[in-house]
Amino acid sequence: MRNGLMTSKIGSILMGAIGMTMVAGSAGMWSFAQEGGGLPEGFKKSELVNLPSAEMIEAGKRVYFTKCVWCHGVEGAGDGPAADRLWPRPRNFNQGTFKIRHTASGELPLFDATKPVAGQNDLFETVTHGLPGSAMPPWEGILSEEQRLQVLSFVTSQLVKDRKFDDKASETQTVLDLAGLKATPANKESIDKGAQLVVDKKCVECHGTDGRGDGNAFNLKDDWGFSIQPADWHKCWNFRGSRRDPYNVKNIFRTFSTGLNGTPMPSFADSTSVEERWHIANFVNSLCERDSEGNPLPIDPLTDKPKINFVIPSFSVEGDISDDPENDMWAKQGRRYVAMGGQITHKPRNFVNRIDDLWVKSLYNDKDVVFLIQWDDRTKSVAETKLPWEPTEVNLDQYGVKEQDPKTGEESSIAGHQNKYTVYNDAVAFQFPVKWQEIPPPFKPRYLWGDQKFAADIMKWEADGSIRAFTGTGWDQDFEARDDFNEKITIMKSEWKNGRWTLMVKRPLKGEYEEDTQFDMGKYIPIVFFAWDGHNGDAGRKMAVSAFYYTFLQPPIPREVYIYPLVIGVGVILLEGWVLTRRANKRRGKVL
Amino acid sequence: MKGILYLGALVGGVAVLLLVSMVLGIIPPETVRLVEGYMPMQMVFELACFVAGFTAISYLLGAAGTPMPRFWQGILFWVFVWVYLKFRVYPPIPFSVRAMYGTVSLVAVFMWMSSNEEDWKKFRQPILNVLDAQTGFHRAIRTLALILLPIIIGGFSFLSMKPSSEEPIELRTVHPAPPASTKVHGKTYVLQTSQNPYRVNSEGKYDQEFSNARIVEQSMGRLMKSDANPWDPKAEGYLKYVREGGEIFFQNCHFCHGDNLNGRGLHAFAFNPIPANFTDPGTIAQLQETFIFWRVSKGGIGLPNEAFPWASVMPPWEQHLTVDEIWKVVLFEYWHTGYYPRTWD
Structure with missing residues (x-):
């Protein structure tokens, strides 16, 4: 029964794959394969590698059934117990379709069980470094090098069912000669050329005008019919092929040259010269988020994401605070x-x-504190009709806001479900403990909307243009509206442009009522952020959430800070005099 | 003998060059990466290289007739300790701890320098020379030191007094004292006497010996025993329950605790404290199975205050899972990490 199902599933997938091939072929992407003549620029012919030994395969089976089966499934069809709640869905190995490769579009990836060399063994590198932004972790340090080669021996020979890695009759190896190519320096000229090329080559149609993955984001499907979204070029640490070296332009060059098999991302090997590809790669790499001096962000090797500083400083300004994020008072912070x-x-x-x-900045003056929050969201979501629930309601089960069931099968899995949700409002909220001055650190009200003992002061903005203040007393307690405060908080700016929201909200430093958070300078005031993506079906507790951060109103520097070090310096000079005198006296035979 | 010394000096010299150029960013800082899992071995090995290098270099310098003065040996060694602690060890050690190590190594250097009268004199001599300033060179150094010292100390105190917004340090108890009993889905479980109903032998009796013989092996990779595969279609009893527990784990828990139960799941990067690493010998390996049952059932919200219930995103799993499912997940976690639950006796 199970086998029957499997076969029919593979059959339908194959049909899909053939369809894709024809579409791709007609677009001229695979033309070199049909013409058989010249190789695309930067590529060289290579030989297929022999299959791994039977011992390696048998040893790999043990690794697979300890570590991998949970997501990739018994038959390697990407249907393990975890699969239905994952997006991207775990890889289905059966078709031999792998994204990150040095080989030409449509070809099998490089794998050699005897050669764990970077740049010459795509699957080994994938297992070693994982696929950031997906649930596939880096296995380096967990599995030994040999164990990684063993499990890949098992996967490539037993679970890739539709193709054979040593099938000389139907498989070829055309390898991107990355080591032999000289990178074009990422100077302004090259980046400018790249900026023009991404328009000419229609990259922006999917990846969006500013490269935030907001282009044709909604109609894209992979070979298995699952919705797939274009990469956000501003978050290179989420590139699947970043190999834990996200600011390395070579990774982008490789992906652009070989394409991502099984996805709508084609290879541009035939339609661009090597030099053009370097320009594009340099441009894409230049978009990835950097610090104020233009240096790559420090990446935390434990998480492969930017390092976190949990303090959000707010800087004092004189007079009115500008509502333009480009204004100097904002830009320099x-x-x-x-x-x-x-x-x-x-x-x-x-x-x-x-x-x-989210990216957060803050300024304050004598009356107000302003938060500038910017985040990437591929879709601007505003509910088409009035939402059926009250803004204060948090338990939305009855309105159909439900979590994904664990075992649903492919069709109704979370990956099959993406982009089919009812559209709600995009939204962002943040909370402070109301009485933070009275709570001895490190105590806090619970991160999820406070608790009975300590209430949370919640400010929520929604994409329909509303901003509201609430009091939260627990994760399952409906909010209490605070109408008096609603009048005092203002949206200074809210704009969605090319895949990015910019929101600027203002609130008074001091409220007049019991339930208002009072902001003091030089104190650590706990803050938690919440975000909803309306196209993800996010509403109520179905949302994204941060850990506790701290807002810190930077006070002007007090005078003592200048005086005491001076006093200390003078003290040191006196001490020096004493030591020298004593030494001189001792040498002269006098003891003081 | 000399050959070995040259080799040692070469190794040490290269190691120092590598460390310094990684610190200064001349070569990428991840050129020689510390890899989790190998890290302690790697650090011991590195330190051995450095020690061999230092010994060999100082011996060879001595043999060549230009011995390095005691004074500089001591200072350089101490500086090396600081640089290594600050730039090499990962995850970074907080300043207070580094200051402690620094003080201890300073004391050690002093003991080394003052182990006998002659050495102590040698160590002291350069300092006294500068104080006495008999030559032009020493006078210049003395003047420089006299001017720089107040500036450095004053500047340091200015920097430390300047209001900064460093994250407040909050220490959290990771394994708080458990309650005597816990009530889950209407039934009370006494932690001292409760047992995992799925930790059973082939006769269906509670049997930790039996299950201990079937957990994964405690070696690199922690792989299953080849005759104990929970995914064997014929697997029954304990191993079948392990598989069922694993299914629940990978439908619910891996999002934070990770595919390898090491606390590096998909959402882990966003949370503080980061999710528990079950492969660390300091977590479930230290605890009784019923303690885990209580923690899983009640989640972060059920923690006592010393463990920061407000910051934990750990769900009270009784809201999502049945009692049976919770016991199976606990069973799986011990199987997959290759640890035994601690017993009460």
């Missing part, structure tokens, strides 16, 4: 990266959070 994970504590859990970070 550093921003903070706020990491966002899915809310996976209480139902409905959000297994796929499409907003995985």
Whole structure:
């Protein structure tokens, strides 16, 4: 029964794959394969490698059934127990379709069980470094080099069912000679050329005008019919092929040259020269988020994401605060990266959070504090009709906001479901403990909307243009509206442009009521961020959430800070005099 | 003998060059990466290289007739300790701890320098020379030191007094004292006497010996025993329950605790504290199975205050899973990490 199902599934997938091939072929992407003549520029012919030994395969089976089966499934069809709640869905090995390769579009990836060399063994590198932005972790340090080669021997020979890695009759190896190519320096000229080329080559149709993956994001499907989204060029640490070296332009050059098999990302090997590809890669690489001096962000090797600083400083300014993020008073302040994970504590859990970070800045003057929050969201989502629930409601089960069931099968899995949700409002909220001055650190009200003992002061903005203030008293307690405060908070700017939201909100430093958070200078005030992507079906507790951060109103430097070090310096000079005198006296035979 | 010394000096010299150029960013800092899992071995090996190098270099310099003065040996060694702790060790050690190590190594250097009268004199001599300033060179150094010292100390105190917005350090108890009993889905479980109903032998009796013989092996990779595959279609009893527990784990828990149970799941990067690493010998290997049952059932919200319940995103799993499912997940976690639950006796 199971086998029957499998066969029919593979059959339908094959049909799909053939369809894709024809479409791709007609677009001229695979033309070199048909013409058989010249290789695309930068590529060289290579020989197929012999299959790994039977011992390697048998040893690999043991690795597979300890570590991999849970996601990739018993038959390697990407249907393990975890699969239905994952997006991207785990790889289905059966068709031999692999994304990250040095080989030409449509070809099998490089794998040699005897040669774990970077640049010559695509699958080994994938297992070693993982696929960032997906659930595939780096296995380096967990599995030994030999174990990684063993498990790949098993996967490539037993679980890739439709193709054979040593089938000389139907397989070829045309390898991108990355080591032999000289990179074009990433100077302004090259980057400018790249900026023009991504328009000429229609990259922006999918990846968006600013490269935030917001182009044709909604109609894209992979070979298996699962929705797939174009990469956001501003988050290179999420590139699947980043090999834990996200700012390395070679990775982009490789992906652009070979394409990603099984996805709508084609190879541009035939339609671009090597030099053009370097220009494009340099341009794409230049878009990845950097610090204020233009240096790559430090990446935390434990998470492969930018390093986190949990303090969000707010700087004091005289007079009115500008509502233009490009204004000098904003531009000169550093921003903070706020990491966002899915809310996976209480139902409905959000297994796929499409907003995985926010960038935050803050300024304050004598009356107000202003937060500038920017985040990438491929879709601007505003509910078409009035939402059926009240803004204060948090338990939205009855309105159909539900979490993904664990075992649904491919069709209704989370990957099959993406982009079919009812569209709600994009939204962002943040909370402070109301009485933070009275709570002895490190105590805090619970990160998820406070608790009975300590209430949370919540400010929520929604894409329909509303901003509201609430009091939260628990994860499952409906908010209490604070109408008096609603009047005092203002949206200074809210704009969605080319895949990025910019939101600027203002609130008074001091409120007049019991339930208002009072901001003091030089104190660490806990803050938690929440974000909803309306096209992800996010509403209520189905959202992205941050850890506790701290807002810190930077006070002007007090006078003592200048005086005491001077006093200390003078003290040291006196001490020096004493030591020298004593030494001189001792040498003269006098003891003081 | 001399050959070995030259080799040692070469190794040490290259190691120092590598370390310094990685610190200064001349070559990429990940040229020689610390890899998790190999890290302790790697660090011991590196230190051995450095020690061999230092010994050999100082011996060879001595043999060549230009011995390095005691004074500089001591200072350089101490500087090396600081640089290594600050730039090499990962995850970074907080300043307070580094200051402690630095003080200890300073004391060690002093003991080394003052182990006998002659050495102590040699160590002291350069300092006294500068104080006495008999030559032009020493006078210049003395003047320089007299001017720089107040500036450095004053500047340092200015920097430390300047209001900065460093993250407040909050220490959290990772394994708080458990309650005597816990009530899950209407039934009370006494932690001292409860047992995992799925930790059974082929006769269906509770049997830790039996299950201990079937967990993964404690070696690199932690692979299953070749005759104990939970995915064998014929697997029954304990191994079948392990598989069922694994299915629940990979439908619910891996998002934070990771595919390898090491706390590096898909959402882990966003959370603080980061999710528990079960492969670390300091977590489930230290605890009783019923403790895990309590932690899983009640989640972060059920923690006592010393463990920061407000910051934990750990769900109270009784909201999502049945009691049976929770026991199976606990069973799987011990199987997959290759640890035994601690017993009460």
